[in-house]
Amino acid sequence: MEDFYDNSTSLDSSFAYDSISMMSEYTYYKKVEFISHVMTCVIICIGLPLTLVAIYAVYSLVRNDHVAPIYVINLLISDIMQLCALTVLEAQSDRKTLNIAYDIHYYGLVASVSFMVCIAVERYLVVSRPLWYRYKRSIRTSVVVCVLVWAFPLVFLLFFEFWGNFKGINVLVSIFLLLPLPVFIFCLGGTLKALSASRIPSDEKRRIVGILVLVLLIYTLLFMPAIINLLVNTDRHSFIILSFLFLKFSPLADLVLYVFMRAGTIDKLLAAVCCCRMDSNDANISAA
Numbered sequence: 001m002e003d004f005y006d007n008s009t010s011l012d013s014s015f016a017y018d019s020i021s022m023m024s025e026y027t028y029y030k031k032v033e034f035i036s037h038v039m040t041c042v043i044i045c046i047g048l049p050l051t052l053v054a055i056y057a058v059y060s061l062v063r064n065d066h067v068a069p070i071y072v073i074n075l076l077i078s079d080i081m082q083l084c085a086l087t088v089l090e091a092q093s094d095r096k097t098l099n100i101a102y103d104i105h106y107y108g109l110v111a112s113v114s115f116m117v118c119i120a121v122e123r124y125l126v127v128s129r130p131l132w133y134r135y136k137r138s139i140r141t142s143v144v145v146c147v148l149v150w151a152f153p154l155v156f157l158l159f160f161e162f163w164g165n166f167k168g169i170n171v172l173v174s175i176f177l178l179l180p181l182p183v184f185i186f187c188l189g190g191t192l193k194a195l196s197a198s199r200i201p202s203d204e205k206r207r208i209v210g211i212l213v214l215v216l217l218i219y220t221l222l223f224m225p226a227i228i229n230l231l232v233n234t235d236r237h238s239f240i241i242l243s244f245l246f247l248k249f250s251p252l253a254d255l256v257l258y259v260f261m262r263a264g265t266i267d268k269l270l271a272a273v274c275c276c277r278m279d280s281n282d283a284n285i286s287a288a
Contacts (some may be wrong), residue, residue: 024072032238036245047083048067048250049078050121054129054258070142071122072257074149079251081108086248103157109174110153112250114221116215117180118145119257123208128194174230175221184219186214211260222246 053075058069085105088097125133156176191212195205225243 016152021282023131032241036241039089039245040086040248042101043248043252044083044087047255049077050100050255051083051251054173054255055080058258070139071115073121074146075112075254075257078108078111078115079254081105082112082248090148105171107153107157107282109247110156110173111150111253112178113219114152115146115150116219117183120150120184120187125212127198127205127208127273130198130200140152171231174177174227177227177230180219181224184212184216188216194195207260212259214256214260218250222250222253 039232055073058072058076076150082105085101085108088101089105093101188209191208195209198205200208226247227237229240229243
């Protein structure tokens, strides 16, 4: 009888410990979910107006001899789609509306990554194949590329809708989103290698390298956690929420591309950094 009492006590203690652990985990999950909700609302409120302003500003840069802003404009349009879809998702509408919003959000994500690839390849060709790029580039060619890029995610999405295998979809989406990584690394490495032999002005070189580095950073820091989550298929809800929260920051990060498209932006940043270093060195010398 005493042994039964001891076993019952240990079982009760174990159950109580598990209950407390589950409650603490649930509380932590709700806190992470609340933070994600607040951050998403902030991203939407800041991202929508700024992206619309950036689209108008980048459109003014489009000239017959300047193709890159066309891809940036389409990238920003895909960001608008994501932000609108996030607005519907945060509003907690009916199930059918939520499914449509999820599809639009994934469509915008795939299109966003595709246009990032277009920007990276276009900047690489400016440096590594300047003569070929000068004679082959045109507004018409870039428009055709944009149409193909917009059509591909649609075919991709329709295929998944008819397939219906959720786990298989996650694996294929993660593999597809992982493919641009070697492209970004190749474009950055090839551009750095070809810079010494290029006759492009130094400020243009710095702007091209800055855009390529920024695209790689956006992809690595914001997209890679979600890709890892889809591949590993973890059950940690907090990691799932945070990884997709990083994805929601991509429209804000893409706005920085517009800043890097402006002439003289990199020089101003470098000048600011150099001034800070000079001020710190002067302070150290005076202190000595």
